Amino acid sequence: MSKPVNTVVVVGGGTAGWLTAGLLAAEHQPLQKSGPRIVLVESPDVASIGVGEGTWPTMRTSLQTMGISETDFIRRCDASFKQGTRFAGWLDGRDESYYHPFALPQRFHEIDLARHWQPLREKISYANAVTPQTMACDHALAPKQITTPEFASNLNYGYHLDAGKFAKFLEEHCVGKLGVTHILDNVVAVNAADNGDIKSLSTRSSGTIDGDLFIDCTGFAALLIGGHYGIPFCSKQDYLFNDRALAVQVPRSSPHETIASTTLSTAQRAGWIWDIALPARRGIGYVFSSAHTDDDEAEADLRRYIASTAGDAASESCSPRKITFNPGHREKLWHRNCVAVGLSGGFVEPLEASALVMIELSAKMLSEQLPANRSVMDIVAKRFNDKFLYDWHRIIEFLKLHYVLSRRDDTDYWRDNRDAKTIPSDLQESLELWRFQSPRYQDLSHVDELFPAASYRYVLYGMNFETEGPDERRRSDIATRATAEGLFSDNIRRTTQLLKALPTNRELIGKIHEFGFQKI
Amino acid sequence: MANKHVLLNNVDHHNIKIITERSARYGDDVSFVMTFPLEFRRIQSCYPIFFRKDANTGNFSPIALFGFEPRENLYLSDDGWDAQYVPLMIQRQPFLIGLQRVEGEGDATKPVVSIDINSPRVNESEGEALFLEHGGTSDYLAAMTELLETIRLADEMNTDFVDALLKLDLIEAVTMQVELKDGSKHEMLGYYTINEEKLDALDSETLGELHGHHYLDSIYMILASLSCFRTLVQKKNDQLSAQ
Secondary structure (H helix, E strand, O other): OOOEOOEEEEEOOOHHHHHHHHHHHHHHOOOOOOOOEEEEEEOOOOOOOOOOOEOOOHHHHHHHHOOOOHHHHHHHOOOEEEOEEEEEOOOOOOOOEEEEEOOOOOOOOOOOHHHHHHHHOOOOOHHHHHOOHHHHHHOOEOOOOOOOOOOOOOOOOEEEOOHHHHHHHHHHHHHHOOOOEEEEOOEEEEEEOOOOOEEEEEEOOOOEEEOOEEEEOOHHHOHHHHHHOOOOEEEOOOOOOOOEEEEEEEEOOOOOOOOOOOEEEEEOOOEEEEEEEOOOEEEEEEEEOOOOOOHHHHHHHHHHHHHHHHOHHHHHHOOOEEEEOOOEEEOOOEEOOEEEOOOOOEEOOOOOOHHHHHHHHHHHHHHHOOOOEHHHHHHHHHHHHHHHHHHHHHHHHHHHHHHHOOOOOOOHHHHHHOOHHHOOHHHHHHHHHHOOOOOOHHHOOOOOOOOOHHHHHHHHHHOOOOOOOOOOOOHHHHHHHHHHHHHHHHHHHHHHHHHHHOOEHHHHHHHHHHOOOOOO | OOOOEEEOOOOOOOOOEEOOOOOHHHOOOOOEEEOOHHHHHHHOOOOOEEEEEOOOOOOEEEEEEOOOOOOOOOOEEOOEEOOOOOOHHHHOOOEEEEEEEOOOOOOOEEEEEEEEOOOOOEEOOOOEEOEOOOOOEOHHHHHHHHHHHHHHHHHHHHHHHHHHHHHOOOEEEEEEEEEOOOOOEEEEEEEEEEOHHHHHOOOHHHHHHHHHOOHHHHHHHHHHHOOHHHHHHHHHHHHHHHO
């Protein structure tokens, strides 16, 4: 009989490790009689990289699955609400900006509003025409009220959070409530079984840890998938140039400062700056291409940005932390009985906050399809690899889309980004097609696409891309026109209502700290 | 006029009288008020009891319902308040009880009575006097002070009651669809009631605990009160026919 999977060993105690352990434990219940063991080994000497601070709405489901209270999470992780990303200076490098909000356009699956919006493009932005969310973000409003039950929403949302606090919070929950075994020790050797699987890990002072499945959450170190198995890394730098980041934390100058509702991404000469709004601080960083600028110049640009948004004192007193990375992913993510989740599997610039969501999706699939025994593991592994390599492919293409539509001509960085050699051929084809029809779900081959057609539309039309409008000779265009007009005026009405009803992020966070959300 | 609550004192407010008549004119045109387990027995015979969330805190409180739309009170008529019992939170108008920090005693607080001097009930010519001509408080004010103290204690008990129910998942959202005689349909959102299924599934030990706190009585009184919802619809239909 094939060996059952009784012990899952997660290596690494950052966000990836704890999220994976937590989601696995929530489903497979180590505390139940005959439940599997879920062990997390964490080195006491390795600091977590801790810059994954923007989530997708998926995080709400992940927290709920683990049985976490939203009130506790927001209070403990210095979290705030994120309703999308605002891209500033991407089109012309001036003051212009556009949103990629989390809310889908109204009745997205029934009607192609983008097509009917084309004739209105001079009057109203695409996003403002199809969702109330972007206007709410203009006013730094929260996506819900204090009377809204936890995890429910008026407008779709994810979070901004303090990654260090989040990992600690998850650790407590995983160990205290979900029965994850926590071993604080350094892994000194990876021991192979005769068949080439990983048999066990040797630790400095906790002996040998046996396992049936090993999850590599060791960050860039990639101790198991890279160090032990040597699975090659596929660099995607030909498409996505950014390979360095300088990150800082800027404290709030006053407890009343506005908390933005979106991640702000401001285009620079050789990359872009993220600006993540937490209640107590902002997380700011410049991610750039080392081929197009150097560290000193990038640091000067970053300090200039901080000076202009938080003052000279904040700019002078901060000390940026440098992160170097190779954009791309492993050739495969699941090899034998070892799965890479998080940075060990791959990393690209956080332009669409894909890092945490990829961890959640990996952990979700792992927990839904945890192989019952060794003999079916290879089947699950193959499917896992197919799915996530496809997702990586789509992430790279979607991120590249943000660059190819820019008209910036001030640096080689922007010109090189539009060079056909640096654009994936699928994307080139799609762009050709999208001149005549809006991105739709048929363009994308999987049902559970990471970025739905709605996301492509927000970016395309936010960047002034032109698609042909309704055609008088087409039945469907004529048939849906009245509905579309109804939905556009509906959206104005809903926007007005929500702008009146919703508190600011700052107000709502204050109330959550004081009163908390109700569960119903 | 906006409410303006000031601490009640026998100097500034010596000549004030309070109109005790019930009327929309005096601010009784509200569609619900907070209620408390200690008056549930009397409330449930006249009004349906639900839970609602406070708009400012999101916290649940039991309420007695009077109407279907904002400011609709179907118990108000030209002759006053048409019910056997008037809820404490209506009776208390225009007074409020609050806690004031006692100076020099750290966190110690004492209850104090405030009055909404902008209330249309407040005047110097008609109604009940607060203070006696030659000093001392009137029987009316003494009774109101006692009522306010009751409210203060009842409010603290409300918090414990609601917490106990939430802990056992006994509160659930309810959407009421009302169809009136004139064919109009109303959907009432934001109301919560007791989850009877969960209540029925409680083990005897938990039921014993609820009983020990006198919560079980209150729970059944809420369920019993729901028959008054029909009374409310009837009142609304009567009003429509009269028009």
